[in-house]
Amino acid sequence: MIKIKDLKKSFNGKRVLDGVNLEIDKGKITVIIGRSGEGKSVLIKHIIGLLKPDSGQVLLEGEDLTKLDESEWNKTRRRFGMLFQGAALFDSMTVAGNVGFPLREHTNLDYKDILETVKDKLKRVGLVGVENMMPADLSGGMKKRVGLARAIIMDPEIVLFDEPTTGLDPIMSDSIADLMLDTQEQLKTTYIAITHDILLTYKIADKIAMLHNGKIIEEGGSKDIKETKNPVVRQFIEGNAEGPIRVY
Numbered sequence: 001m002i003k004i005k006d007l008k009k010s011f012n013g014k015r016v017l018d019g020v021n022l023e024i025d026k027g028k029i030t031v032i033i034g035r036s037g038e039g040k041s042v043l044i045k046h047i048i049g050l051l052k053p054d055s056g057q058v059l060l061e062g063e064d065l066t067k068l069d070e071s072e073w074n075k076t077r078r079r080f081g082m083l084f085q086g087a088a089l090f091d092s093m094t095v096a097g098n099v100g101f102p103l104r105e106h107t108n109l110d111y112k113d114i115l116e117t118v119k120d121k122l123k124r125v126g127l128v129g130v131e132n133m134m135p136a137d138l139s140g141g142m143k144k145r146v147g148l149a150r151a152i153i154m155d156p157e158i159v160l161f162d163e164p165t166t167g168l169d170p171i172m173s174d175s176i177a178d179l180m181l182d183t184q185e186q187l188k189t190t191y192i193a194i195t196h197d198i199l200l201t202y203k204i205a206d207k208i209a210m211l212h213n214g215k216i217i218e219e220g221g222s223k224d225i226k227e228t229k230n231p232v233v234r235q236f237i238e239g240n241a242e243g244p245i246r247v248y
């Protein structure tokens, strides 16, 4: 569905993406792994047009998204949902206000229909009766769930997840993984997640791709990655301070 071709991006002379090539399959879950600071968030921001590359392409069903202008993006962006790193809820809005925000911005639905859709999506992520709560009063796991409900509120074809489990306890992380699998299965959506949570990765991924030094250095199914002979990938999945990646 999406083809990333030789994508390059530097900030202040420092190259972050150095020729990323990756194919995202329709209706599947692709997980991009990599160390902190490798450029995972930068990569995902190119997919939804929040950043423009120095060179290279992001093809969505053959159309180069890097060439779209702002008004074209406003149409195309509706095909995407996004769960930002840290959930990025609006602090001054209730849960219902946050989850319903894309519907208020992009549709003519009235208040009653919006609230109904919001409640339905919140129920799907296991939250009932929280519509009037403020983000500050939610736990980390609840925030991620609210963020997920907002990401899928428009029934997007593609949902991007930036660190869906970071900062959550292992049990909550596992329940977020289940939710991702459930919602993906129900709607047959294309999911792209970036994470350094290796348990989450193995649980949800149809395809795993590792970003290192600005390139995808390995990709494959969970089994391929678990059996990889690439010492850099091995070091990452085993969480080993010793190896080709230097910590300092």
Ligand SMILES: Nc1ncnc2c1ncn2[C@@H]1O[C@H](COP(=O)(O)OP(=O)(O)OP(=O)(O)O)[C@@H](O)[C@H]1O
Pocket (backbone or CB within 6 Å): 011, 012, 016, 034, 035, 036, 037, 038, 039, 040, 041, 042, 043, 085, 196
């Ligand atoms: N808008 C920007 N301007 C300048 N530098 C940036 C910008 N966005 C990202 N960077 C730099 O790009 C590099 C990669 O950042 P990015 O946030 O993509 O890492 P990451 O892989 O998502 O890390 P983490 O796992 O910690 O979230 C960092 O060195 C960061 O400082």
Ligand SMILES: [Mg+2]
Pocket (backbone or CB within 6 Å): 040, 041, 042, 085, 162
């Ligand atoms: Mg990041």
